[in-house]
Amino acid sequence: MEILVAVALGLLTSAGVYLILRQRTFPLIVGLTLLSYAVNVFIFAAGRLVTGLPPIYDKAAAGYTDPLPQALVLTAIVISFGMTAVIVMMALGAFLETGDDRTDMTKKDPSEGDAT
């Protein structure tokens, strides 16, 4: 099972980085979302993978998985929603202000690409 999780993590990271490099705001946001998934799952996996042992007291339980990464990741998921919302808003604002959704502003052509 570990190999599958590792492959999924690698794929999510690759896809996230590739989309971030796509020079437009929307793929950038999606790429960041994918990277957030990867990071959250990575932190979660640092507690090692265990099935059937949720960290909730139960007299019949054979043991509990590590609850600490779960607590960290829970807040991270909610915070990453806040972060996504802010960059979505910034991307929207940038597009509405300039009519352009490029992420790269090179010094050579500052006025390039007013699509309207």
Add this chain to the structure above:
Amino acid sequence: MSLALIAALPFLGVLLPGLMIRAGKNACAGVTGFVTALALLLLGLNAPAVLRGEVVQTRIEWIPSLGLNANFFLDGLGLLFAGLILGIGLLIILYARFYLSKSDPMGQFYTYLMLFQGAMVGIVLSDNILLLLVFWELTSLSSFLLIGFWKHLPEGRQGARMALAVTGGGGLAMIAGMLILGGIVGSYDLSVILENKDAIQSSDWYLPALILILLGCFTKSAQFPFHFWLPHAMAAPTPVSAYLHSATMVKAGLFLMARLWPVLAGTDAWFYIVATTGLVTMLIAAKIALFKDDLKALLAYSTVSHLGLITMLLGFGTATAATVAMFHIINHATFKASLFMSAGIIDHEAHTRDLKRLGGLRTLMPITFAMSIIAALSMAGIPPLNGFLSKELMLEEAAHTVWGGTPWLLPALATIGALFSVAYSFRFIAHTFFGPVRDDYPHTPHDPGFGMWAAPAFLVALVIVIGLAPMGVAAWLVNVSASAATGEVITVKISHWHGLYAPALWMSLAAIGGGLVLLGLHPRLMALWNATPRPDAKRIFDGIIEPIAALSSRITDALHDGALTRYVGIGMLTIAAVSYFAFETGTHAAGTRALMPIHPVPTLGWLALVMATIAIVIYHRNRLLTLVLVGIIGLMISVGFAYFSAPDLALTQILVEVATVILMLLALNFLPKTTPKESTAARRGFDIGVALVAGIGIAALSYALMTRDFAFPTIADYHIANAKPEGGGTNIVNVILVDFRGYDTFGEITVLGIAAIVIFALTEALLRAGPANDRLLAWRPDQRRAGDRHPMMLVVATRLILPIALMVGVFIFLRGHNLPGGGFIAGLIVSIALVMQYMASGFAWTAARQKVDYHALIALGVLVAAATGIGAWFNGMPYMTSDYGYVHLWPLEEFELATAALFDLGVFLTVLGAVMLSLASLSRIGLRAGETVNAQPFDIDPSEGRTLEAEEAR
């Protein structure tokens, strides 16, 4: 505590001027002066103990593991300097009130001034050299702000930059020197270091430490060859020059040399470096001062010269010379600060400070004339003023000091220095005030109001009083400060007459006579001076700095040319390279942890996730499809969390997924629906390469991590063992969130609230008049709209679901402490229940029917959480300690009440407010873009068989 308070008061007062400027200039200056006076009063309260020979101490542990403690101590030396800083600071505040013009932002000026004052007081009261370094750097930074206060003047900006580069560079050297010093002694506390003279001077590291520390002192105190920054810093407003560049900042270097004098002085290295530097500085600067036509430049070089004099005295390494140095510090501060203020008055009134354009002001400005002549005569060393007393003592010391085996060298050179000092002092008076009254002043000068000349007049009074009765007025301060600086008990004897056989008398007379001759020859010497080529310090400085600046901006531009993709790529590859290097050079064994078996159903979920991820990369140009695929990935991750024993995470992930996709859909409405194909195949190939490197790295790292057991015992066991007995909950994750790590959670909900308010602020900015607003008003939907925007079935279904969904939210919230759920999850559930109403009947229709203010909800949530934390104090427990108990309420079964539930309520309210505010902000953009508001819950009413009309809602 009161010592720390003295140092903290100016910092506490930093914001007051900025606020009080709204109440007028007098209130602004008044409150600044009040804070300074309060600090001075506190210092005065400690003075009797210091005069008795005690050392007042305040010790606060800050970062003990680094040896960095907020320890303060006050001895005679600290008392002298803190008194100068606060006392002259008070006078400068008064003077600046009348000096600054209407257009100058006075609040800002006083804020910078207080920042600087606090840093200076911090330096002289620190008992920890690391703390001292922090304050030292702060003076460099705050003086940068003050020197460049007139931002519109290029000289001001360049002067500020030069001062920062030189003093900041010296500060860096000093950090190294101080660390060596601390390393030798094994403590960073000054009081410990000062007791280890032998250990320090016998160490091999003594010379490097000495040179590095002296570099810091010499740059700060403008000693040759670093003297050039001080005249350029004169572009600052005059109160700054008077404060920083005569009385305080430039004396910080002297202070530190005096502070470390007991452990560093007394060696040959100290004598030859410090005394020689001081002597050379004194001579060169005095000579340049004579040829400066700008009043402030003349005073600036004169200051450099006098700093050199004091440095030289400290360099002699004898206790009597150090005593004279203390006395001259007091005298120089009085006459030089008043001269600077007088120069400022002349500049203020005549609109020039060029000696060539002045002259004859004697009758026009009698008060300024009287003040200036007394202070300048003191600077020249004319009896019976205070400058005479310390100059005589200096010459006496010089007469007994042998440099390099030549007994006459030092006395002769010191006399020449004094001679130039006499010459420029007389020139200051003669060329400003004497001579005929002119008719071509830029502005007809006259004496200013009392407020402006009160401060210099006070200092001039001190010049006279110290001069007439040194033993009564100044001896006590010289005694305590010199005793503290040298570590010996000093009882000074200052007199005007040392007898006919004292060499100082004849040296003094030679200096005065020679000075008068020089003044007489001045026009011819000036012509000669102008004809001789000499190095321009600014050009040399720029010649060194500019190539460095050009190189660093070339490197910056190459790495970061404004293209996000470039530095993301560079960053990724760098991280990968560094990680690979660490992996290659480290040692590692194969993982030993038993692998989990692969079952078919989870594999199917994994397959869905992998396919969706690959599909996103392939079809990412179709943005709507991308969102659908993101939804699939999020769903699969949530299922994965559930599978790997994390029910709370599964719930959170799936709910956040819903909110995120809705948010992105709302935004996509106003963004292009496709991503154009614009990068070349080579570029895409490179990007794929970068992405693969990153992905393979993460996959390998996580696989290595998951196949090994914990390297150290985890702290999980503590949480598992104590969740129930200490936190009173059986859901360990929730107990960690609201109890064990409650403070973290509190920080996180605060961040979430701030993020929502940022989104709101961005929306406000977009909806204000401007290009974005114009674009929205002219918005034409680029896709076909739905025929039935608010279908009746959806409306009816969501109405039915709402109370049930709210009930589920309450249920999830209440059980959260013991079973999966809690504030985060409940907040998300209720948000989504509300968003469903928005989707069903439109934003405006729904918003009109619910009166909750989301801003207030966020604030309330954060406050409830904070109040719960504070509540623990009333139980005598530390912040955020939770308490719980069991309640039996008929007819309910026994249930548990925990303060953690109240904290969780704060979390719930914040999450709800933040999610709703974010989504509502996007809806407001939709309304501006012409979305209509419906008067009825749905558009098509089948019972009437017609489409209901919608109101225009722009």
